[in-house]
Amino acid sequence: MIDANIWRARFPGLQTPWARFDNPAGTQVVDSAINAMRQFLESGNWANSSGYFAASRECDSLLQSARIKLARLLGGGEDEIVIGPSTTANIFMLTRALSHDWCEGDEIVCTELDMDSNVSPWLHAARQRGVRVRTAAVDAATGTLDAARVEELINERTKWVAVTAASNAIGAAPDIERIIRCAKAHSARVLVDAVAYVPHRRVDVGSLGCDVLVTSPYKWYGPHSGVMWVTRDLLETLRAVQLRAAHGLSRLEYGTAQFEIVAGIAAAVDFMEEVGYERIRAIEDGLTSRLLDGLATIDGARVHGPVDGMQSRTSTVGFTVSGYQSSSVAEYLAGCNVAVWSGDFHAIELVKAMNLESVGGFVRAGISVYNTVEEVDQLIRAIDDWTRHRAV
Template identity: 40%
Template sequence: MPPFPVERVRAQFPSLARRVGELPAAFLDGPGGSQVPQRVIDAVAGYLRDRNANSGGVFVTSVETDAMLDEAHAAAADLLGADDPGEIAFGANMTTLTMALARALGRTWSPGDEVLVTRADHDANVAPWLLAARDAGASAAFVEIRRDGTLDLDDLARKLSRRTRLVAAGCASNAIGTIQPVARVAELAHAVDALVLLDAVHLAPHARVDVAALGCDFLACSAYKFFGPHVGLLWGRRELLETLPAYKVRPASEALPVRWETGTLDHEGIAGTLAAIEYLADLGRALEPAAAGRREAIEAAFRGIEAHEQELSRRALDRLAAVPGLALHGIADPARVAERTPTFAFTHARRTPSELARFLAGRGIFTWSGNFYALALTEALGLEPQGVLRAGFLHYNTMDEVERLGDALLELA
């Protein structure tokens, strides 16, 4: 595979040229939200300038808005490996879409039913299910994790029963980067006829998310993590999305996807989301010119992204292991980089996570401290109340930025 064209990628993201005083900014804040390429900025502004309208009208800007929305659903289906664009619902963000789905699914549960959530997940894939179970009089239980943050599939197998109605799991941890064996989770859950919802918010900018290969029933993610604007996406199997009791206003259509897309959507954000998916497809075409179709091109993009990010991960793990007093949480073995995203969570013997974030910000390195709402995980790993320092790399980050992080942390000694 030719070297990943990281400088050509970076040239498309204007914000990456930002400086902090004399220093170039190092955006290691990607797990909290990615930067966007120029074409996403142009798509958002261009929509507002040229086609701004509500949908469903007979005049040209409304017709163009509907065409853009159709194309965005088709692009999102390509991104997520879905066959049917009607199975994609856009919404405010992953949390809001999951709350709406949980409220609908919860109406199909009764006392005696059970929901399984995991210790590894962001609370957006925990709290909606705990609340829906409570409202239905159903029970909820947590699937435990192993020390390296991977899901304990034996614990899942023990907890699954004919009473289990739903398993909600995350594809990858937004706090420590562990990629979870969610295809296996879906197999185990389906063996007892439970439904499966996967949270792909953290994984989506790092790896191909393919609902067919994962075998799930629902999957949610967010465009602002994969180089687009602040828009959420929900995919679900047509027969479920058509029949579940969605909370919606009466005049709105019962057809998919409208019955899940409550209210007027963020059209400019969806235009930007379409541009972000097209950006990924064009990256794939640049890496593998034979990959012409959008879906194949997106797959090609992620082959390149994964190879580049794994190289960054191997070096980052080496550098972090060499910092005195630093403890990395999650998978630390450079031979296992395929099982993690380049999202690194650590604590330091003499500095709190928020002190570390401030120290790094002073050196132009943008990171986050805290639990990033992955509360069950930081509790399970004994990391509350301070949480961790999180440095997260995306495909636009460079080896030089890995070295800068390593060098800065060595200064602490």
């Protein structure tokens, strides 16, 4: 296991007594991204794009540079990168545009594993067009999604398949390559929600064969924002709802670019490349295995999602403690300076399918590149103390 302490000094937000496992909702921001945003704001280049003066040219250059870096991170082309305020906003905007070409009898396939940001936008757009949305079920006992459950819903009427690369609640990672192959065999398009995947695993949209992939830089050490890769042929035919003067990628980007945010995104990509996915995975997988093993020894603690290794999961761990509300567990951990989340995390269908509404969903702990062995052990000890104290 690689020692993550080497990266901790790069995160000003970690200079507190807290053990931060709240990472699935947003990681701490790396120093270089903070500096890049500040430097842009102080540079005098605060302007807008497409002008003839120097500051405007710098805005154009910054935006182009960020697109190039994001394309390299995701494996696509720089002219296929859309930068928006959030993934939820990006998908709502996209589905609104896509729905102009839908008609009664068409079908959309979603899944119970997905966060609602990759479900509700499809439901709203489908309702307006009289299109049917079919939902692939997870295994209620494990929370995993068998690709066959998705495949059986795909047919010649399917227009789009919307599927997550990894659960934002429990880390389960379905076989999206198999799902994409099936969709393409039926001439359906695919949107992959990789928000909970890109922080932990490398993606290559070229080899995946999907049509759209979304990710959120604030999940991988950058500022709050959303990035969407859209295949070039779809961009050329998409009937986006936009201002009359919008053209090219700006058809999918509402309003003026947030250039200071773009600067932070570009720096966050640099950091991801500096660390590298091999080291990211080595750090996170080792710590996640330690957390899973530790939770398995605690009476009443139950991990939801894959527990048989790291091949079919990421480092996001969802668990419950028998007899207790998940919010009570999270509140106790907060008293121990351990930051976790509790709830459904907008994975509404997953919590329903696993019958966890009565306990308030999951307790969620996420491992990132800056977490340490000591922090994982602190979390395990706190849960163990909780169960022992309550059992007395």
